[in-house]
Amino acid sequence: MVHQQRSAARLSPSSDTEDTTDMGMLLAPRLAHFAGVARTEHVTRAAQEMNVPQSTLSRAMARLEQDLGVDLFARHGRTVSLTPAGRTFLTSVERALAEVQRAADEVRADADAATGKVAFGFLHTMGAETVPGLLHAFRADHPRVRFGLVQNHGEAMLEGLRAGQLDLCLTSPVPDAPDLVARRLDEQKLRLVVPAEHRLAGRRRVRLAEAAEETFVTLEPGYGLRRITDALCREAGFRPRVAFEGEEAETLRGLVAAGLGVALLPPPTVPRPGVVELAVTAPRAVREIGVAWLADREDTPPVAAFKKFLLSRRGALLPD
The missing domain is CATH 3.40.190.10 (Periplasmic binding protein-like II)
Structure with a gap:
């Protein structure tokens, strides 16, 4: 038998979605520890590299095997080696940890004050002239800030704010909703x-x-x-x-x-x-143009800078 099975009645096979979700939550905190031990094949050395007590790491690995119901390591005195089950598990764990690291790098980059990203929505009618002019003026002082631009109608953009897809949007009419903050910037004759x-x-x-x-x-x-x-x-x-x-x-x-x-x-x-x-x-016959954002959401530095810039354009947002 390739995988030595451990008795763990509470983890009997189940297709129930909730069981699968619970297993993911149960295993996630120990994945980096497992990868460290697998990489060094030595619990003491892995504990030193990860700056955790050896006893804590040993207990974490034992609990991980118990939760999975299989042996991941073969013990050889102070050293360990991966079982076939451990090698299979390590492949997916390394892929998962790399994806988490990539996501962390991405969100940190987006929040960087100098090179971060702003998700900005605006009306179709403002795309040809108004928004390009605004971005040109803003980037004079923030030349490396990046933008994700979304053109849509007002209701769709407000839903984008609520869904976390947008940081700010220019819209009309100026919304009045308890979960949003909106400021009138200008008006446009129809x-x-x-x-x-x-x-x-x-x-x-x-x-x-x-x-x-x-x-x-x-x-x-x-x-x-x-x-x-x-x-x-x-x-x-x-x-x-x-x-x-x-x-x-x-x-x-x-x-x-x-x-x-x-x-x-x-x-x-x-x-x-x-x-x-x-x-x-x-x-x-006029329409008011305003900027809106989600209430109680903390701005990243680039979003805060662009919001401040937009508010400084009150009364001068649109071309004459």
Whole structure:
């Protein structure tokens, strides 16, 4: 028999998931000790290298074998050698310890003040100009800080904060939730975008109520700009008739240019042929832009530096 079995009734084979989880928790603290003894093949030498009492290490190895129900070591006086079961176990233990070390190195690197990483989310409409400008300005003083960038709609980014996938996000409307901290940074005027041949295209300004009979193209429900559009139309006294729903503002501009409707949108980065952008005089058509983060989460140094930078841009976040 290759593996000498130890009697351990409490560890009888089971397919129960909870038993498997408990075994992992039971074994994990002793894996590094096992690898040290296996590497030196000498308990005393391993204890000296790991700076633990020899008696503690000996008891840990005996308990590990008892928990597994197999002999991992053959004893030869003061030295030990791995059994076939021990060699099999060591292969996986070394792989697991290397992965833990890699993960530890990675999270330490991400938290480094000079070269760490910030997971930063922002709205699609801020990706072409606003965010690149912000990152360029920030890296003037923090040239080696790295960024993981995520473009998405507001609700998805807030869920990313809660799931630990994002450190900070720029979003609109500014969220109000007990588990989040949010600060208003700026506001952006929205315009009524109409086709170039539209009846209102010769105007510079318009009341939103004048578009009450128009067909609208909008972002999908759940997007912040969609909620703002619905609220502004409601304030103007009508409910918009929505013909097309999309996921990106410039796609909506293309639909407007094709004569498929009108839209309330922030200013474009580059003027779009085929449309006219009208200032809305009533109601006041703006969207607030804010930065949000998860409450009670301690910032790493690079995240703290970037948060401070964003808050310093209040009132000057967006291009004129």
